[in-house]
Amino acid sequence: MNATITHSARTKSTSEPVQVAAPVQPTLMKKKDLAKRLSVSTRSIDGWVSKRVIPYIQITPRFYLYEFDAVLAALKKLYQVDARS
Secondary structure (H helix, E strand, C coil): CCCEEEEEEECCCCCCEEEEEEECCCCEECHHHHHHHHCCCHHHHHHHHHCCCCCCEEEECCEEEEEHHHHHHHHHHHCCCCCCC
16 A cells, blocks of 8 residues: 655745655554454454454564554455445
């Protein structure tokens, strides 16, 4: 997912705006925060990780970080949530 934010800037020689794109950094969160945001238990998160249902970044053997948008997309795909609703 490549999202960008555009900022309007003006050059010194002209008064025309110049579009400058800055990449949006993914928001990483801990398991407890992810569980709270999804309204599920941390055990549900553990189950999805062990079944490789949701993406994660393993920092140490016992510490994982999650990108909310990627996790939500994986869950929508798994449970076949239709975006047209």
